[in-house]
Amino acid sequence: MSSFRRRGSRSDRSPDGAKREPGSAYPRMGFPRIALRSMRATGMLLTLASSAMAQERHPPGYFGYGAAPTPAQIAGWAIAVRPDGRGLPPGRGNVDHGADVYAAQCAACHGTFGEGEARYPKLTGGSLKGDRPEPTVGTYWPYATTLFDYINRAMPFPAPHQLSPDDVYAITAYVLNVNNIVDNNFVADRDSLPKVKMPNRDMFIWQDPRPDTTAKECMTNCVDPKSVRIDSTAEGKDLTPRTTGPLDEMKPK
Amino acid sequence: MARPADFAQRRKLLKLGAALASGAVVGPRLVRAEDASPPKDGPWSQMLGPGVVDRPYGQPSQFVKDVIRRNVPWLTASPESSVSFTPLQDQPGIITANGLFFERYHGGRASVDPAQHRLMIHGMVERPLLLTMDDIRRFPSVSRIHFIECPANGGMEWRAAQLNSLQFTHGMVSCAEWTGVKLSTLLDEVGLKKEAKWALVEGADAAHMDRSLPLEKCLDDCLVAYGQNGEALRPEQGFPLRLIVPGWQGNVNIKWLRRIEIGDQPWFTREETSKYTELMPDLRSRGFTWLIYAKSVVTFPCPEKPLKGPGIYEVRGFAWSGKGRISHVDVSYDGGVNWARAQLQEPVLPKALTRFTHEWRWDGKPALVQSRAVDETGFVQPTISELRAVRGVNAIYNNNSIQTWQVKADGSVFDVQLS
Numbered sequence: 001m002s003s004f005r006r007r008g009s010r011s012d013r014s015p016d017g018a019k020r021e022p023g024s025a026y027p028r029m030g031f032p033r034i035a036l037r038s039m040r041a042t043g044m045l046l047t048l049a050s051s052a053m054a055q056e057r058h059p060p061g062y063f064g065y066g067a068a069p070t071p072a073q074i075a076g077w078a079i080a081v082r083p084d085g086r087g088l089p090p091g092r093g094n095v096d097h098g099a100d101v102y103a104a105q106c107a108a109c110h111g112t113f114g115e116g117e118a119r120y121p122k123l124t125g126g127s128l129k130g131d132r133p134e135p136t137v138g139t140y141w142p143y144a145t146t147l148f149d150y151i152n153r154a155m156p157f158p159a160p161h162q163l164s165p166d167d168v169y170a171i172t173a174y175v176l177n178v179n180n181i182v183d184n185n186f187v188a189d190r191d192s193l194p195k196v197k198m199p200n201r202d203m204f205i206w207q208d209p210r211p212d213t214t215a216k217e218c219m220t221n222c223v224d225p226k227s228v229r230i231d232s233t234a235e236g237k238d239l240t241p242r243t244t245g246p247l248d249e250m251k252p253k
Numbered sequence: 254m255a256r257p258a259d260f261a262q263r264r265k266l267l268k269l270g271a272a273l274a275s276g277a278v279v280g281p282r283l284v285r286a287e288d289a290s291p292p293k294d295g296p297w298s299q300m301l302g303p304g305v306v307d308r309p310y311g312q313p314s315q316f317v318k319d320v321i322r323r324n325v326p327w328l329t330a331s332p333e334s335s336v337s338f339t340p341l342q343d344q345p346g347i348i349t350a351n352g353l354f355f356e357r358y359h360g361g362r363a364s365v366d367p368a369q370h371r372l373m374i375h376g377m378v379e380r381p382l383l384l385t386m387d388d389i390r391r392f393p394s395v396s397r398i399h400f401i402e403c404p405a406n407g408g409m410e411w412r413a414a415q416l417n418s419l420q421f422t423h424g425m426v427s428c429a430e431w432t433g434v435k436l437s438t439l440l441d442e443v444g445l446k447k448e449a450k451w452a453l454v455e456g457a458d459a460a461h462m463d464r465s466l467p468l469e470k471c472l473d474d475c476l477v478a479y480g481q482n483g484e485a486l487r488p489e490q491g492f493p494l495r496l497i498v499p500g501w502q503g504n505v506n507i508k509w510l511r512r513i514e515i516g517d518q519p520w521f522t523r524e525e526t527s528k529y530t531e532l533m534p535d536l537r538s539r540g541f542t543w544l545i546y547a548k549s550v551v552t553f554p555c556p557e558k559p560l561k562g563p564g565i566y567e568v569r570g571f572a573w574s575g576k577g578r579i580s581h582v583d584v585s586y587d588g589g590v591n592w593a594r595a596q597l598q599e600p601v602l603p604k605a606l607t608r609f610t611h612e613w614r615w616d617g618k619p620a621l622v623q624s625r626a627v628d629e630t631g632f633v634q635p636t637i638s639e640l641r642a643v644r645g646v647n648a649i650y651n652n653n654s655i656q657t658w659q660v661k662a663d664g665s666v667f668d669v670q671l672s
Contacts, residue, residue, distance in 0.1 A: 056393075057437075060379045060444025065391050069383040074375050077512050080453050080463060080520050087520075109330075119330035128536050133647050140538075141527050150523035153461035154360060157334075160459045200538075204530065206519075208542045210651075212643045213635035217627060219583065219592045227672070228588035228621065230659065232413035234556075234668040240417045241326065243340070243557050244319040250326045 079161075081149035085194035088148065092189035093170025095177045101167045102174045105156045114178050124179050128200070138179030142204055144196035148172045148188070169193075319343075322353055325421055328409070333361035334460075336403060338424025341550070341571065342557040347398070347606040349427035351482050356489045357403050357425070359524070360459030363509045367493035370457065372439075372477070376515035379444030386493050389479065392434040392442075397476060397499065398605045400573045402426035402545050404502040404529060407652035410637070414668045419555035422656065422668055426573065428606035429490075431497045432480030437472045439513075448517045454496050457511040464505045465519035466498065470543075474499050477510060500575025500604035501543040502650070504529060534645035545575030547634050548653035549582055549609070549626035560664035563617035570595075571606045574628035578602065581627050582609040588621035588657065588671050589636070595624070603629075620660040621671070637670050 081087035093101075103112065110116055114123030114137070126134025133139075137147060152168045154160050163171070173188040182196060234240065241248035313320065322337040329335040337356040339349055349355075356362070367386045375381035406425035409415045416422050440452075445468065452471050455463040466475075476497040479486060486492040491508025498505045504524060519525070519541075531539045549572035554560050572579045578601055583592035598608040609624070626634045637654035659669040 058441050060442060063392060063442055065388040065442075066382045066384040069373055069375060069381050073383065074373065074381065077373055078375065078514060079461065080455065080514060080522070082516075082518065082520050084518075121330075128532060133532055135527065135532065137527075143521050143526065146521055146523050146526055149520075150527075153463070154459070154523070157331075157360070157459075160360060161461060203536060204526070204538050204540050206540050208544065209539065210542065210544070210546060211632055213639045215625075215633040215635040215639055217583070217625075217633055221590060222592065223588075223590055225587065225590050228590060229672050230621075230669045231672040232670045233659065234414040234417035237415060237417070239325075239327070239415050240421060241323060243323060243342070243418050243420050247321070247323060248326070 079149070079153055081145045081152075083143040083145050083194060085145060085190050088145065088190035088193060089165040090190065091165035091169055092187050093166050093168070093173050094187045095170075095173045095182070095184050097166075098170035098172070098174025098177070098188075100170075101163070102171050105163070105167075106171060109157065114175060123175055136179070137175055138181060138199065140200050142198050142201040144172065144176060144181075144193045144198055147175060148193055151175075320353065322356060323420060323424075325409075325416070334359050336405070336425060338420045339427045340420050340557075341424055341426075341552050342419045342555050344552070344571075347428050347571070347600070347602075347608055348482060349429055349606075351429070351484065351487050351490070354427040354429060354481075354487065354490055355401075355403070355425050357503060358458070358460075359462045359504075362488050363456070363458040364488060365457055365493060365509050370493050370509075370511065372494060372511060372513070374439060374443045374513045374515070376453075376513075377446040377449040377517065378440075378515050379446065380442075382439075382443050384439075386479070389434060389477065389494065392438055394432055395435055395476065396430055396432040396480070397474075397497070398428065398430045398600075398602050399497060399499045400426055400428040400545075400604065400606050401497075401503045401506055402548075402573070403504065404542075404545070404650035407654070408649045410654075410668075410670070411641070411646045411648060411652060414670045417556045417668045419550065419552060419557055423550045425503070426571075426606070428573075429482050430480075431476055431478040433476045433478030433494075433497070436475035436477055436496070436513075439477060440468075440471060440515075443515075445515060449515045451516050451519050453512075453514040453516065453520050453522075454505070454507040454510060455512040455514070456491070456507045457509040462504070462507060462524065463520070463522050464507065464524055465522065466505060466543075468515075470498065470501070498543075500545055500577075502529065502545060505543055529650060531644065531648035531650050533648065539648075542651055545573070546651070546653045547574035547576065547579070547626045547628040547632050548572070549579075549624040549634060550656045551584065551622050551624045551658060554622060554660060554664075554666045555658055556666045556668060559666050560615060560660060562664060563615050566613050566615055568595075568611045568613045568622065570609050570624050572597075572609055572624070572626035573604070573606050574626065574630075574632070575604055576632065577604065577629045579607040579609075579626055580629045580631070582607075583625045583627075584609075584611045584613075585623045585625070586613065586620045589623055589625075589655070592625065615660070617662060619662055621669070622658040622660055622666075623655050625655055638672065 109120035110123050116122035123137045126136050126139050128139050148168055151171055169188040173186050176182045241250055320340050320343040324337045339353050339355040370386055372384045403425035407422060450468055452466045452468055453463055454466055478497045479494055481490055494510045495508045496506050496510050549570055551570040553569040572582045582595040584595050585592045595609040595611040601607050634655055640654050657669050657671055659667045
């Protein structure tokens with residue numbers, strides 16, 4: 001973490017990036033380098049750039065601003081993990097160690113076994129069926145890799161992104177275990193997590209099916225006036241904070 | 254502020270202004286009690302006001318106290334991962350004041366030092382880049398007016414009318430002028446590799462908030478913005494840098510933007526799997542439902558702004574669509590039996606709040622006031638019953654249904670749903 005922070009706050013301009021000439025590196029895209037040179041010579045480039053700036057497409061490196069990040073800088077910030085495991089760091093963690101780290105770092109909000117405290121998210125149990133579905137890690141999350149990614153980037157809530165990869169792997173193993181998705185001997189690492197089949201994985205539709213309503217434009221006598229009746233009202237429900245005066249804490253009176 | 258309580262008085266003043274402008278004699282009708290103004294001066298007319306830079310950064314009138322962002326305390330576990338609502342009932346035009354723009358945080362409001370902020374673009378690109386804020390401001394810039402709406406706007410209303418307030422039923426939408434660099438300019442600068450299809454966009458906040466976006470959208474009209482309504486982004490809106498994804502749900506407009514990774518498939522982040530997906534009655538869930546479909550709401554009258562007796566009122570509202578311009582808006586006063594065409598007020602911009610008005614002579618009888626937006630693709634805003642018939646009541650997100658305001662004979666207004 002400390003080295004990550006140091007890198008993130010450094011200016012770090014690479015001489016290469018700062019000195020790169022417009023269009024110099026990638027002659028195969030857009031304007032060939034030689035054309036750019038002659039356009040500059042004739043002043044054409046200035047005209048092009050000023051008249052059609054908003055729409056103009058430019059070859060890579062055309063502006064030449066900024067620096068090339070070092071591999072270490074990229075590695076420090078590139079924390080996103082994909083379902084195929086791409087992005088998972090080296091390291092490993094088992095269920096037992098996960099139980100310890102979870103008890104120290106997670107249980108206060110999520111409950112000892114993921115049952116949730118106060119209104120903080122439940123991680124286990126529940127069902128998607130019925131009147132009040134409970135989308136938990138076990139009932140809802142499609143990918144175990146996302147669990148590692150999210151714990152790593154955003155947890156623990158008050159002090160995020162400070163756990164070691166081994167601890168994040170261990171918590172991931174524990175949360176999967178208390179959801180009965182992996183057994184007690186499971187070890188989470190970059191090879192095992194992509195192979196975990198989450199119970200709800202195949203229940204997602206990743207293509208937006210909308211528009212899924214077919215309302216028509218009608219202007220007169222669109223519905224039978226007798227059928228127009230109030231189904232529900234917010235009046236008297238006592239759920240609405242006031243919208244005048246100071247902020248409404250809605251504390252019980 | 255257009256408080257209906259002042260409506261009659263405002264009409265009188267407007268008439269007075271018109272009469273004065275035309276040189277007409279002002280009738281005695283306007284003169285009231287002797288201590289009233291006019292004819293008496295108010296205290297502000299008989300003393301000097303504070304001088305310039307008394308307030309180096311301005312603020313609303315001391316008499317405008319109620320127009321603030323508000324939250325629903327019972328809605329979320331903590332205010333750091335929560336939402337506040339824009340007071341649309343007091344927003345006169347299409348632009349939301351920066352101090353009133355709705356907030357949605359996943360890990361609190363980050364306080365980012367712009368001198369230390371970096372935007373990194375890497376992955377399937379020819380030349381990865383690390384940009385300072387100065388670097389980013391050097392690129393060609395554009396300004397665009399766009400709304401941002403959280404897809405959970407109206408999410409509490411799927412089962413029934415719950416919140417008796419325009420601010421809380423619809424206040425998770427706001428609109429601003431954004432200035433920045435087209436994302437396509439930056440992606441051209443790094444050079445996308447042939448296999449590139451997706452971008453992961455990520456913030457510098459405590460949530461390291463991240464979403465996957467298809468490159469077609471990134472190259473179409475996305476902005477990397479640093480300006481908002483004539484000033485730098487507010488911290489609440491991602492200072493110093495945020496993504497604007499016009500017409501798409503709020504959470505993909507990543508705030509405190511610090512990283513863009515280019516890849517060939519989506520990442521399936523927590524915010525696009527466990528959240529911002531919609532559970533359907535068949536227990537399947539919809540994901541990547543980014544687009545905001547056409548929606549509208551009457552902002553006057555509304556529960557916060559009741560009517561004051563029978564007479565002529567200008568009914569007002571906002572319409573918006575993530576697909577482009579609003580084509581037209583119709584209003585109904587009888588719960589959708591009959592509709593009348595509202596007037597759109599300029600400017601009518603794509604993927605921006607659009608104002609509509611309609612003159613209504615209220616006879617003092619109970620009414621059911623609705624608005625129905627149609628966008629330039631011909632999409633017609635549905636009723637809540639139509640949405641429920643397809644999506645059930647547990648979808649949480651993307652409720653773009655027609656709002657019904659019940660106006661009672663005494664002029665009070667309530668959030669209701671019709672069968």
